[in-house]
Amino acid sequence: MYNSVIFDMDGVLIDSENFYFERRMKYFDMINVEPASRNMSDYVGKTEESTWEQLVQDESLRVALKKDYAIFREDNQIDLQQALRIEVPEVMQKLKKRDKKIAIASSSKRKDVEEMVQQCGLTSYIDYLISGEELRESKPHPEIYEISAKKLGGKAIAVEDSFVGIESAKAAGLYTVALKQEYDVDQSRADWQIDSLLKLLAMV
Structure with missing residues (x-):
């Protein structure tokens, strides 16, 4: 589990x-x-x-x-609230009700990740956050996932979309779920592909 x-x-x-x-x-x-x-x-x-x-x-x-x-x-900022996947609040709320820990491990700048979390009202759900700019090596190096998993403790799964992200999580020894995308991206190395984050609730 x-x-x-x-x-x-x-x-x-x-x-x-x-x-x-x-x-x-x-x-x-x-x-x-x-x-x-x-x-x-x-x-x-x-x-x-x-x-x-x-x-x-x-x-x-x-x-x-x-x-x-x-x-x-x-001058050309993304609307983060509009870009947030509609199921994210529900998924995170249900994970927390099950006493699951949640981390974000992103290659983006830390300030961008923190801004997304704050603007989208996700702060109370996040136990740990790490940005690639804080590390010596970026994805596909496993460092970002190794650190995240260690901070959370126990057994973690990773949720990714890109080839480099999947490689990073797999190299860290994590079960890796790939969220399918509308554009062409190689997700063949993932352990499981899903078309909605809600499907995570079946296994976590």
């Missing part, structure tokens, strides 16, 4: 990957610079740093564009 659940954020708790990808492409179209890739699957599940390394190969140009994009991003 599992006593805790570790959720990824983007693509799992919030339906955000399409928004982030389209926002990046809109920015590059606006400045008339062609990114190194327009394949969404090249970016799903990655840290901001690795995303930018994929977007722009030239380091000096990358540094300059990242600063400019930060301004563009502030």
Whole structure:
């Protein structure tokens, strides 16, 4: 029996990957610079740093564009409450009623994860939160899940959407559930695929 659940954020708790990808492409179209890739699957599940390394190969140009994009991003924010998957509050509420612990292990910046939790009213459900920017290694390295599982104690499962996230959780030795996505993403390494987070309640 599992006593805790570790959720990824983007693509799992919030339906955000399409928004982030389209926002990046809109920015590059606006400045008339062609990114190194327009394949969404090249970016799903990655840290901001690795995303930018994929977007722009030239380091000096990358540094300059990242600063400019930060301004563009502030003017084009995602609506987190709208992006939150509708079943998330119900799933978390029922998990807590069963005395299960809940963590978020995200490659996003900590302030972005904390902002999502606060704006979406999830603070009271979260026992632990960790961001990839706090670690030496990012997904698919298992560090983020190893630390999360140790903090929660007991037996945990991971809920992911991306190939790199699934690899990270599997490498940490966790049973890994993949939430199916509308876009093409390799989830073949997951132990179980679900089309709704509500299905987690059948096993936790």
